[in-house]
Amino acid sequence: MAKDASNGSRVSTKPPPEPSPLRRAKFFQANMRILVTGGAGFIGSHLVDKLMQNEKNEVIVVDNYFTGSKDNLRQWIGHPRFELIRHDVTKPLFVEVDRIYHLACPASPIFYKYNPVKTIKTNVIGTLNMLGLAKRVGARILLTSTSEVYGDPLVHPQTEDYWGNVNPIGVRSCYDEGKRAAETLMYDYHRLHGVEIRIARIFNTYGPRMNLDDGRVVSNFLAQAIRDEPLTVQLPGTQTRSFCYVSDMIDGLTRLMEGDHIGPINIGNPGEFSMLELAETVKEMINPNVKITTVENTPDDPRQRKPDITKAKELLGWEPKIKLNGGIPLMEEDFRKRLGISRK
Numbered sequence: 001m002a003k004d005a006s007n008g009s010r011v012s013t014k015p016p017p018e019p020s021p022l023r024r025a026k027f028f029q030a031n032m033r034i035l036v037t038g039g040a041g042f043i044g045s046h047l048v049d050k051l052m053q054n055e056k057n058e059v060i061v062v063d064n065y066f067t068g069s070k071d072n073l074r075q076w077i078g079h080p081r082f083e084l085i086r087h088d089v090t091k092p093l094f095v096e097v098d099r100i101y102h103l104a105c106p107a108s109p110i111f112y113k114y115n116p117v118k119t120i121k122t123n124v125i126g127t128l129n130m131l132g133l134a135k136r137v138g139a140r141i142l143l144t145s146t147s148e149v150y151g152d153p154l155v156h157p158q159t160e161d162y163w164g165n166v167n168p169i170g171v172r173s174c175y176d177e178g179k180r181a182a183e184t185l186m187y188d189y190h191r192l193h194g195v196e197i198r199i200a201r202i203f204n205t206y207g208p209r210m211n212l213d214d215g216r217v218v219s220n221f222l223a224q225a226i227r228d229e230p231l232t233v234q235l236p237g238t239q240t241r242s243f244c245y246v247s248d249m250i251d252g253l254t255r256l257m258e259g260d261h262i263g264p265i266n267i268g269n270p271g272e273f274s275m276l277e278l279a280e281t282v283k284e285m286i287n288p289n290v291k292i293t294t295v296e297n298t299p300d301d302p303r304q305r306k307p308d309i310t311k312a313k314e315l316l317g318w319e320p321k322i323k324l325n326g327g328i329p330l331m332e333e334d335f336r337k338r339l340g341i342s343r344k
């Protein structure tokens with residue numbers, strides 16, 4: 001009997017697909033072979049670091065390097081348990097794996113809006129391809145969905161059962177609606193084919209290795225403060241976000257993958273800040289002399305965002321450990337090194 005999805009447990013009546021015969025091949029010795037799509041990006045590369053710590057894991061990364069870089073993975077290139085493949089997930093992929101962390105997708109608004117048709121293709125066709133792979137080889141697949149599925153939310157904080165307030169024809173829709181369609185595909189493959197799925201709804205995440213010119217707010221303010229350039233608060237400045245440090249995020253994602261609950265589950269830090277408060281915090285911590293300026297915003301910017309993480313706490317035993325004022329100094333060190341600007 002199909003179960004209600006509200007507790008995040010298995011819904012499908014179908015048994016999960018069998019692993020591919022190649023998985024039993026003589027030379028396949030790893031306990032777990034794990035594919036990370038988008039593994040050369042910010043969150044993906046931190047996830048790879050964690051997965052590689054387990055000597056029983058083999059990790060395969062596929063990435064088209066649109067917003068990611070080989071540099072993020074340089075410590076693993078050449079490692080016998082690691083493989084890096086230049087590949088675009090909008091094309092089919094044939095590998096034999098047990099787990100798929102499906103992250104491939106530009107995440108910063110300036111990059112996902114750059115070629116919106118490509119973004120929606122990545123979300124829809126890319127997810128379809130990865131689900132096809134999961135079905136063929138009997139792998140469990142985790143999708144990194146987003147808090148953006150809630151759009152400009154009218155419910156605050158956001159719980160997983162809120163269906164959202166999304167503009168279907170706006171400049172952010174390629175991403176928001178793309179991720180919503182990706183979630184739909186995940187559930188349909190689960191119901192129809194028994195594929196083992198996990199859906200994480202990730203809230204704003206920050207940390208070392210973000211692109212210096214990423215465009216997202218924490219990396220912008222940090223780079224600006226270090227360079228002694230004005231912090232660009234987009235109007236009105238009262239809009240809020242909740243920021244999760246990347247190591248907490250990785251802990252949440254791996255717990256979700258290896259736990260019993262399919263989700264969607266919010267993974268984020270409930271500490272909520274307005275962009276003006278964030279600018280003041282960065283100013284105080286990094287460069288008390290820097291100026292704060294206001295600039296025009298872009299259309300459909302969500303006015304408030306904060307995760308309700310009751311489900312993550314109860315079902316995964318997870319909650320974030322690092323507060324914003326603890327995470328910023330960890331990121332500052334990495335940014336100063338890459339910018340070549342030391343503290344005065």
Ligand SMILES: NC(=O)c1ccc[n+]([C@@H]2O[C@H](COP(=O)([O-])OP(=O)(O)OC[C@H]3O[C@@H](n4cnc5c(N)ncnc54)[C@H](O)[C@@H]3O)[C@@H](O)[C@H]2O)c1
Nearest residue numbers: 038041042043064065066067068088089105107202204205
């Ligand atoms: N960082 C956040 O705050 C956040 C919040 C919500 C959801 N997410 C999701 O988490 C995932 C990772 O985000 P991130 O912050 O690490 O972003 P990122 O841009 O650093 O990483 C995305 C990676 O995917 C790769 N990629 C993009 N399109 C691809 C394609 N068609 N084929 C193969 N590779 C492709 C990029 O080159 C990059 O390496 C994304 O799916 C994003 O939507 C992130």
Ligand SMILES: O=c1ccn([C@@H]2O[C@H](COP(=O)(O)OP(=O)(O)O[C@H]3OC[C@@H](O)[C@H](O)[C@H]3O)[C@@H](O)[C@H]2O)c(=O)[nH]1
Nearest residue numbers: 107108109146148204216217220232233234239275301
């Ligand atoms: O320089 C800047 C950049 C951004 N901002 C503001 O900061 C807020 C956050 O903007 P970001 O670009 O960092 O990220 P957003 O929250 O809009 O979207 C993000 O949300 C979740 C993920 O799926 C993605 O990583 C991304 O879409 C917005 O209100 C924006 O207007 C500034 O005030 N100044």
